[in-house]
Amino acid sequence: EGGLPQKYDADGNVAIASSPKEVRTFNGADYVLEESLTPDFGLVHAWKGDRHGNLVFHATAMNFNPLCAMAARITIAEVEELVEPGELDPQHIHTPGIFVQRVVVAPDTEKRIEKRTVALTGKTGA
Incomplete structure (x- = not known):
């Protein structure tokens, strides 16, 4: 559903919340898709x-x-x-x-x- 804090403002409130993750269904089961991390x-x-x-x-x-x-x-x-x-x-x-x-x-x-x-x-x- 998203909404996890990514950045806070000076007052400690959520300034930027995460967007919802893509969900796909495979063989009748729902899976949340995550982007991979690419190290330098x-x-x-x-x-x-x-x-x-x-x-x-x-x-x-x-x-x-x-x-x-x-x-x-x-x-x-x-x-x-x-x-x-x-x-x-x-x-x-x-x-x-x-x-x-x-x-x-x-x-x-x-x-x-x-x-x-x-x-x-x-x-x-x-």
């Missing part, structure tokens, strides 16, 4: 890449990095290993170079999130 910059970290921006991710980096690279206006990729164009197997490229505008080589980046932690096992208690 997307920063991604890849395992391998070439100077054309073709990227290969490792393990869980596949979860969101390809989506972040495709969503941004300008994507900056930090790669651990920069290879020559043609060295990457086309079937293993996760993000094609069309989505990447800049490539930065960072071979010895510390990966603090990948620190192994081990919990003590065994019985504890009374």
Whole structure:
């Protein structure tokens, strides 16, 4: 229905309220349509890449990095290993170079999130 505050005036009253959202029906259910957000910059970290921006991710980096690279206006990729164009197997490229505008080589980046932690096992208690 709209009406959510977007801007307040000096007295704290609603100066600009949101307009109603578009609602469409699919298979008998009503859905509210929202516009997507387009970020100016997307920063991604890849395992391998070439100077054309073709990227290969490792393990869980596949979860969101390809989506972040495709969503941004300008994507900056930090790669651990920069290879020559043609060295990457086309079937293993996760993000094609069309989505990447800049490539930065960072071979010895510390990966603090990948620190192994081990919990003590065994019985504890009374």
